[in-house]
Amino acid sequence: MQLDKKLQEREKELEAFHRVSEILYTYDGNIKEVIQKILLVITGAFQYPEITAASFSYDNISVQTDNYKSTGRALKAEFTAQQKTGCIEVVYLRKMPDADEGPFLKEEKKLLGSLVKLIGMYFEMNAKNIILDVNVKEKELLLKEIHHRVKNNLQIINSLMRLQSNMITEENTKDVFKTTENRIKAISLIEEKLFRSANIKSIDYSECFTQLTEQILSAYKAHKKKITYSLDFMDFGISINRAIPLALIINELITNSIKHAFKDLPGGNISISFKCESGNCRLEYIDNGRGLNKDFDAGNPRRLGYMLINALTSQLDGGFSIENKTNGFKFTLNFPVN
Ligand SMILES: Nc1ncnc2c1ncn2[C@@H]1O[C@H](COP(=O)(O)OP(=O)(O)O)[C@@H](O)[C@H]1O
Ligand SMILES: [Mg+2]
Secondary structure, eight states, rough: OOHHHHHHHHHHHHHHHHHHHHHHHOSSOOOHHHHHHHHHHHHHTTGGGGGGGEEETTTEEEEEHHHHOOOEEHHHHHHEEEEEEEEEEEEESOOOOSSTTTTOHHHHHHHHHHHHHHHHHHHHHHHHHHHHHHHHHHHHHHHHHHHHHHHHHHHHHHHHHHHHTTTTTOOHHHHHHHHHHHHHHHHHHHHHHHHHHHHHHHHBHHHHHHHHHHHHHHHHHOOOOOOOOOOEEOOOOOHHHHHHHHHHHHHHHHHHHHIIIISSSEEEEEEEEEEEEEEEEEEEEOSSSSSSOTOOOOOOOOOOHHHHHOOOOOOOOEEEEEETTTOOOOOOOOOOOO
């Protein structure tokens, strides 16, 4: 090999060492991406980068370059961290002329050995965090997958119910189907939000609850009333255990306004606000309809709507109060954020 070519190779190797240290130093929490970057640096440092591929394995972490396939022409180096062995394998995808170690240079072998030692040391120091990080990411993906399936199954149930209700002519029974369908839709919307969100633990539901309100109102378009609404959902992150009961309660309240409050009226206004402050959440729901009957006792409900509201409020470890106003109805719900 000519001197300038040799120098070029040494420079590439040195550069690779420097870049790998840099990548490890600025490790940002996604270990698989970090290893992917390192593998690209390593393959770039070999004599024939365009036909070089690499794979990495350690514990339950396994990463390969996109072009990787196992060939007989491999250079391997191992490291040990936390009593477990890890390995990097570099392969040429085509047969290349013989050099020092098969087609590889002895300097390349040295470089890979040093890089693997560096990575090993890094894993030794950070193994617990790294493995935890991989596990958390995998669990989160799995959870999302579950939410996706739940949502799809709920949609199937809803389609079945709609088909069944198309066979029914009796208005009251048809209405029961529709109410149930809307309850399922409310849950389904939350599930959808969960599997679409980047980080399942801190979801901002404000957009989702706005969508929910619009979804319910549009489901009852048949009532052909002019219903206006104002929504004030503060950006909030609550857990799914809180979000689903809350969505179902809002669903019951809006449905009641449409069906009862604005009955015999040409339309009405609904105003909903939701805030979470110092660990406490507060929902205020107001409509300007005809108000509740005097004998209405929310604590001792006779119909399913308020039975549900009571049960869901207990699930939230919360409490609600109702105010019958001269012109409408106000519902206030308080519950702890966790
Ligand atoms: N916003 C409201 N305005 C006026 N009346 C209401 C309102 N919400 C509920 N009601 C009354 O309370 C009753 C109980 O509501 P609910 O338990 O949801 O049962 P349902 O909606 O099935 O009748 C309703 O039948 C209705 O008379
Ligand atoms: Mg109701």
